Amino acid sequence: MKPGFFQELKDRGLIHQTTDEVALEKQLNDESVKLYVGFDPTADSLHIGHLLPVLMLRRFQKNGHVPIALVGGGTGMIGDPSFKDQERQLNTLDTVQNWSESIKNQLSRFIDFDDAQNPAIIANNYDWLGSTLLIDFLRDVGKNFTINYMMSKESVKRRIESGISYTEFAYQLLQAYDFLKLYEAHGCLLQLGGSDQWGNITSGIELLRREKEVQGFGLTMPLITKADGTKFGKTEGNAVWLDATKTTPYEFYQFWINTDDRDVIKFLKYFTFLSLEEIAAIEEEFVNAPEKRVAQKTLAQEVTTLVHGSQAYDQALRISEALFSGEIKGLSGEEIKQGFKGVPTYHVQAEDALNLVDLLISAEVVKSKRQAREDIQNGAIYINGERVQDLTYEISDVDKIDGHSTVIRRGKKKYHLLQF
Structure with missing residues (x-):
């Protein structure tokens, strides 16, 4: 464990809310902590909206802690209502299982499941939710929560007027049960999530307290907003995927290189592993000569390399320079395909x-x-x-x-x- 890790997360702006911050910081300084993030398979690929929590798992692992990547093979069949305006479409078991496998493979590119000191753990909540009997679940989990408690969650309150099914209403109990099962199997004490997950996370902490008499912790990351008011993670109305066949490395690079001047330093802190000192130096250069766009170039290089590798970054840069200069003949057929995707x-x-x-x-x-x-x-x-x-x-x-x-x-x- 590296001292000052929690403070670095704060300095990067990566902490939105925590439960018992003092106790959590002490726990992280004193021992290796097992923590988890859940990823519901709502498609066959993660997108950049998932990138912040994925990289948080990587940050914790690099600092001596044990990340658990939980693929929601069970909860993915229901859908989390948190801050959604309407109910998700339900998918078949085969579809969700195929998507779960794809996401598991993607996660292995970011966190190390073979690390000799603190290997990451992969889990799938279908392993326990798929075989849990309803009567047992109601007796063991449902008894711990009142309707008033569940109704008080912001994710539920936002949907009451427009309508929420019992299926989605019960989602927070399933997520709380995940925390309990991961504690029982691995000693997991910390759950991370986006700021929209606060209600679900605190339900899990409550279940740990009631069933195991242990203190669990929750930490949420900020909701990422763009200075121009547009939604983060979208380009021309389409999601930016981590799968190169869905969003090409060139398109991925273009998303980051076009970052607004007002957002770029914040994104360097969020999405790269450059030190805060290195980012401060980049910021100084950027402020003095914004027309050189050194901050955007660094961001695009770091994140594209992290997600797709250095070869894909070099290719994306080559395509960009060729299109800017008009010197297209030097590109390969594959690079033409990437650079002119969507062109008539x-x-x-x-x-x-x-x-x-x-x-x-x-x-x-x-x-x-x-x-x-x-x-x-x-x-x-x-x-x-x-x-x-x-x-x-x-x-x-x-x-x-x-x-x-x-x-x-x-x-x-x-x-x-x-x-x-």
Whole structure:
């Protein structure tokens, strides 16, 4: 255990609420503590909304504590009502189990389950919830909580007017039971979660006190908000996933490189393992020369490397620089695919004419031959970053990156992709 770890978490702004802060800090300083975070499988991948708690588990492990990653194979079949406006869609057991396995594999990239000193622990609450009898659960868990106590939780109060099913109402009891089972199996004394989990966490502490007469602890992290008012974790309305097949490393890098100046230092403290001294030096450089965007570049490099590896970061940087400079020919087919995901794409058919004028119309880059000719003659058309002004130009194998992709640019920013 490293002294000052709890204070560092506070200095980074990572602590929103704690139960009995003095006792928790002493516990963390005196001994190796087992702690857990739950991840309900609501999709086949975690997204960056999960990244803060995942990295908190990593921080605790690096400081000598034992993280338990709890995959909610059981609770994921119900759904947590906390700060949700409406009830979640229920998924089948097979779907949730498949998603649970995917999430387990993702978590292993961030926390070490083979560490010789303090290996992390993976658990799945379906292992106990799936075999728990209703009568036993009501007698052993339900008896400890009054309806008034459960109704007092903010996560429940917010949903009372719009309606909440008994299924979701009982969710806090299931999460409390998880804490009890993890204490019994591993001696777990601390639960971490987002600020929306406070009610569920305190229910677990109450169950530990009543059933085991031990003091458990809770710690919540702040809700991440962006200075411009938009929701953190979304880009162009879509979630930013940790799975590279759902959000490419280039898209992931772009999310971080475009961080608002007002948020970037806070995010460096939240999402990187740079020391506070290193971050202070970056902040000073950033304040003196914000146009160099050193803080955003550092953030994008650190987080992209952490999630996808240094090779993926190098690739994302190469794509970004190529798109900025227009030097596209040096990119590979895979990099073209990443950099131009979502760009209008035309799949060239065998019968299509390969004359540039005709292809501009087929690919709907322009609407008429007259417009196509004018654009070519005026130097507004680029093939793989190079201007083409020849009206008789025909696309050939030379123009096909990795034999299958050609990028057409009209003007400064309008891109189209041809796939052969």
